[in-house]
Amino acid sequence: MSKKNLLSLIKPPSCKKPKSPSPLPQARIRRLAENISEILKTHQSWDEVLETQFAQDPEIAVSDVLDRIRDVKLGLMLFIWAFRRNDGSANASTYSALLKILARSSEFQEIESVLKTMKSENKTPSREAFDALIIAFSRAGSAEKAHELYSVVKETHRCLPSIIASNSLLSALIAYGQIHIACQGQERTWDKFRRAT
Incomplete structure (x- = not known):
């Protein structure tokens, strides 16, 4: 058995990310995340403003933006908004992005709650x-x-x-x-x- 074949046996099975046909430019997502973070911080009635922001660039999913928000409070606000929309925005990807924010902030009770909700909704992180x-x-x-x-x-x-x-x-x-x-x-x-x- 060759050395290359031997080494391939040691590697754990990897999960390859599915490649999207046309990945969105990261700059667009980052800019939208910055805009949305600012809106959540400064506007009292941010629900309608968020709708407008996402309508301007419908290719960008809520989970893409949520992945770039670092502040746990702002992340929760965006997630709750997506959840209330009841249009499929609060999908497994959005829940996963929320879990990553909560993990970075060590919000373990909230993590447990989100995991329990995902399990009840048959969604996998x-x-x-x-x-x-x-x-x-x-x-x-x-x-x-x-x-x-x-x-x-x-x-x-x-x-x-x-x-x-x-x-x-x-x-x-x-x-x-x-x-x-x-x-x-x-x-x-x-x-x-x-x-x-």
Whole structure:
């Protein structure tokens, strides 16, 4: 067996993002996100203004904008607006973008609430949202929750979380004395490798 084939067996299954036929220019999305952030901060009746903003560039989805908002309060305001529209704007991508904002801000109660809502609506977070959650829970010392989410990624997306998320989990497991769980994961990886060779 060649070295290249051997190395390909070690790599975890990757989740490839589906490529859109014509990706939107990031500058347009960034500009709209900045405009919307400013509107949410300064306008009292921002509902109609948001409708106008999104109507001017209908190719840009709410989730694209939500992905670029860093302030958790503004992100929640935009998500609630999308949810109230009842036009499909609050889809799995929008929920996933909200989860990423909440993870960056370590808003764990809200994360749990969003995950519960998504489950009841039969919506699955994106792999990137799971990565953000695993990292956030790992850094907060909640290795068990991070490990639970790691397992969910493997089940739902049929691949492993990113290397950064996996390493965060591994570090948390070791730091909090759960070495046996970390070793089990490593054993399974090596077992797959041994069977393949």
